[in-house]
Amino acid sequence: MELLPETLVCFFLVLLVLPPPSSCATESPTSIVFTTYARSNYAFDIFTVPLLSPDFHVDSSLEVQATDGISVNYNGFFYRDSLLYVSERGGTPAIYLSSDPSSANGRRSAIEEVRAAFPVIRSPGKGEISLQDRPSVAGDRLIYVSTETPARALRQSWAAVYSMHLETLERRRLTPESVADFSPAVSPSGEWTAVASCGERGWLGEIEELSTDIYLFKTSDGSGRFKLVENGGWPSFADDSTVYFHRKAHDGWWSIFRSVFRCPHSPRIERVTPPGFHAFTPAASRGAKFIAVATRRPGSEYRHIEIFDLVRGEFIEVTKNISPAKDHYNPFLSDDSLRLGYHGCRGPNPSRGSGDRLFLENIKSPIPSVSIFRIDGTFPAFSPDGKRIAFIPNLPEPSKLSVDRNDSRLRSSKGFTPDGPGVYVVNRDGSGKRMISDEFSFGAAWDYKRRNVVYTSVGRAFGSESTSVDIVSITFSDTDTDPKSSKIVTLASGGNNAFPSPSPDGRFLVFRSSRSGHKNLYVTDAVNGEPGGLWRLTEGEWTDTMCVWSPDGEWIAFSSDRDEPGSEKFELYLIHPNGTGLRRLLPNRIGGKANHPGFSPDSARLVFGADYAAVSAEPISTPQQNMVHGEVFTAKLDGSELRRITHNYYEDGAAAWGPGFIEPVDVVDRDPIEKAAICDFDDLRWFEHMTGAGNDGTSVTRASRCG
Numbered sequence: 001m002e003l004l005p006e007t008l009v010c011f012f013l014v015l016l017v018l019p020p021p022s023s024c025a026t027e028s029p030t031s032i033v034f035t036t037y038a039r040s041n042y043a044f045d046i047f048t049v050p051l052l053s054p055d056f057h058v059d060s061s062l063e064v065q066a067t068d069g070i071s072v073n074y075n076g077f078f079y080r081d082s083l084l085y086v087s088e089r090g091g092t093p094a095i096y097l098s099s100d101p102s103s104a105n106g107r108r109s110a111i112e113e114v115r116a117a118f119p120v121i122r123s124p125g126k127g128e129i130s131l132q133d134r135p136s137v138a139g140d141r142l143i144y145v146s147t148e149t150p151a152r153a154l155r156q157s158w159a160a161v162y163s164m165h166l167e168t169l170e171r172r173r174l175t176p177e178s179v180a181d182f183s184p185a186v187s188p189s190g191e192w193t194a195v196a197s198c199g200e201r202g203w204l205g206e207i208e209e210l211s212t213d214i215y216l217f218k219t220s221d222g223s224g225r226f227k228l229v230e231n232g233g234w235p236s237f238a239d240d241s242t243v244y245f246h247r248k249a250h251d252g253w254w255s256i257f258r259s260v261f262r263c264p265h266s267p268r269i270e271r272v273t274p275p276g277f278h279a280f281t282p283a284a285s286r287g288a289k290f291i292a293v294a295t296r297r298p299g300s301e302y303r304h305i306e307i308f309d310l311v312r313g314e315f316i317e318v319t320k321n322i323s324p325a326k327d328h329y330n331p332f333l334s335d336d337s338l339r340l341g342y343h344g345c346r347g348p349n350p351s352r353g354s355g356d357r358l359f360l361e362n363i364k365s366p367i368p369s370v371s372i373f374r375i376d377g378t379f380p381a382f383s384p385d386g387k388r389i390a391f392i393p394n395l396p397e398p399s400k401l402s403v404d405r406n407d408s409r410l411r412s413s414k415g416f417t418p419d420g421p422g423v424y425v426v427n428r429d430g431s432g433k434r435m436i437s438d439e440f441s442f443g444a445a446w447d448y449k450r451r452n453v454v455y456t457s458v459g460r461a462f463g464s465e466s467t468s469v470d471i472v473s474i475t476f477s478d479t480d481t482d483p484k485s486s487k488i489v490t491l492a493s494g495g496n497n498a499f500p501s502p503s504p505d506g507r508f509l510v511f512r513s514s515r516s517g518h519k520n521l522y523v524t525d526a527v528n529g530e531p532g533g534l535w536r537l538t539e540g541e542w543t544d545t546m547c548v549w550s551p552d553g554e555w556i557a558f559s560s561d562r563d564e565p566g567s568e569k570f571e572l573y574l575i576h577p578n579g580t581g582l583r584r585l586l587p588n589r590i591g592g593k594a595n596h597p598g599f600s601p602d603s604a605r606l607v608f609g610a611d612y613a614a615v616s617a618e619p620i621s622t623p624q625q626n627m628v629h630g631e632v633f634t635a636k637l638d639g640s641e642l643r644r645i646t647h648n649y650y651e652d653g654a655a656a657w658g659p660g661f662i663e664p665v666d667v668v669d670r671d672p673i674e675k676a677a678i679c680d681f682d683d684l685r686w687f688e689h690m691t692g693a694g695n696d697g698t699s700v701t702r703a704s705r706c707g
Contacts, residue, residue: 030657032371033656046066048339051338051339056290078100083100084135088648092364095135136186140167143193149173183195183196205611214229242258292305301683358668382658383446386428423441437476437488439472442498448505455473456472473491491529495515496519498545503549504550504552509526512547518540518543522537540562555599555637594609595654606634607655615649
């Protein structure tokens with residue numbers, strides 16, 4: 001039934017006179033917990049292997065794990081007898097240095113940070129920085145990518161190339177303002193640095209081919225910048241006038257190309273690798289005798305590192321002979337071209353340093369009064385007192401779903417259920433984990449008034465308007481830990497109903513429903529469901545979804561594509577529970593993706609995931625860049641004080657903001673739901689639908705320009 005205007009007013013007045021639940025003041029310590037898609041399954045380390053002359057033969061028994069298995073380690077660089085690489089230990093990507101056990105004089109030693117202060121460089125008001133994406137050394141300077149300086153506009157990348165003097169720690173930005181640079185490579189002489197650059201164009205949301213161009217500039221100060229190649233990425237020097245790079249060719253295959261530029265403004269460009277498979281992220285040997293590349297060949301589920309002999313025109317397999325059922329990324333070569341490095345999943349073998357699986361991974365916070373954590377799960381929700389968290393185990397990739405006819409329920413190709421095995425609750429210190437429902441669910445919210453009541457959506461996630469999804473309440477016992485003992489009540493059915501969120505007085509529940517043929521917002525009775533009343537809050541031929549009720553009862557925040565229905569461009573909106581006051585969170589239309597809002601305990605701010613910082617690295621060089629909902633942000637309800645919280649190249653979102661301050665240290669999962677899930681994730685989704693010559697012959701057009 002439709003909610004009449006006078007009833008709406010009465011409903012809103014009732015909420016206003018009720019005392020709000022206890023909440024923190026703005027400066028009171030609080031905690032944010034967010035989800036990163038598939039990140040808990042990453043266990044990357046750097047591996048190295050010698051290349052035996054004269055035919056670059058690889059002895060798989062000589063592979064060495066060159067990093068220590070702590071956290072996630074990737075994007076290496078051989079520096080003398082040491083190894084330079086990116087590690088996420090300590091809560092944010094930073095550059096580390098260790099001795100290289102594969103070098104002639106190398107010896108194993110403890111990992112030490114570059115100049116100790118490097119990971120904690122901060123500028124007032126800029127928050128945490130990210131140091132990633134192919135670090136290298138040129139003379140006495142470290143060349144790296146950082147996201148420390150905000151872009152001048154939303155949905156533009158913050159990524160820029162910097163140099164730092166290794167002795168004085170003096171830093172200099174080499175990328176011009178209003179420009180985004182990725183994947184830097186330094187020439188053998190150290191004079192030139194090549195980058196994949198977006199120039200000053202705006203980013204339009206690409207997550208496959210970023211459509212960068214190759215630029216060169218002086219390594220010393222960034223001067224003399226010029227465009228060498230249009231449409232290219234991941235440059236690698238063979239000598240000071242020869243650059244190898246990747247691009248998607250007109251036949252649809254990612255391939256390696258070469259640019260020879262005796263005269264910088266008239267380079268000769270030629271294709272190096274043939275069609276029929278994907279080849280990308282090249283590393284060129286000095287003298288251009290061979291290149292190391294990552295490949296994805298038809299019939300294989302994994303990307304592997306191969307050597308391509310440029311003289312003979314032959315490929316030599318490397319990682320397929322060592323770890324055939326694991327992905328390998330971003331090869332790099334020593335200056336003498338006798339050692340090959342790459343990063344890949346180390347696996348669950350304790351002898352190789354699997355490390356602890358974390359329930360909450362602490363992320364360095366740019367806000368002193370807020371502790372920030374990545375959860376090993378999705379859709380986290382704090383209990384009203386902030387002491388417990390409800391969550392859903394990680395969802396597998398929706399493109400990997402298939403029907404198990406013996407079960408009649410959808411399962412993923414790797415054995416997981418698409419909507420998780422159920423709903424869990426756990427103490428915020430990681431103890432007391434228990435399943436409260438074994439129904440396939442997504443989304444979670446706690447009742448403010450009734451103890452041990454959690455709301456969720458039962459059914460398949462990522463469903464269309466015709467998909468059947470129900471809203472239920474789950475009442476669980478403190479003493480009986482059997483999920484079958486929980487009382488489950490269906491509150492809303494008929495259509496795709498999802499993302500329930502209760503009012504602070506415990507009387508009402510807002511949710512999205514497709515019962516009209518479009519996904520809009522509705523309000524129902526929180527205890528009795530639809531029999532107790534059903535009122536429509538929004539109406540239109542668009543999608544309103546991911547709704548959440550503020551702790552003070554005044555606002556409902558939600559995500560909507562109403563500015564451009566069907567475009568997948570979602571922005572955040574606020575509306576009073578009586579249907580008045582509808583407004584966009586940010587006054588200006590952004591045209592990107594902002595999803596899963598959550599209120600701060602004092603109802604003064606929102607936390608949400610958005611693509612407002614574009615991308616921080618070339619998507620093809622990273623795992624599972626399938627969507628760019630991007631980073632976690634916070635903002636006041638008037639749209640002011642927009643602040644970026646996370647800095648990485650993953651897909652972050654579904655954040656919850658709870659009362660109480662969780663100590664900023666990692667919380668180990670005392671009872672992992674999936675103990676053997678390490679390395680069990682898929683490569684880029686769009687590799688599963690290969691196109692080009694030798695496959696389905698689909699015509700491929702170039703992706704839109706990046707920014």
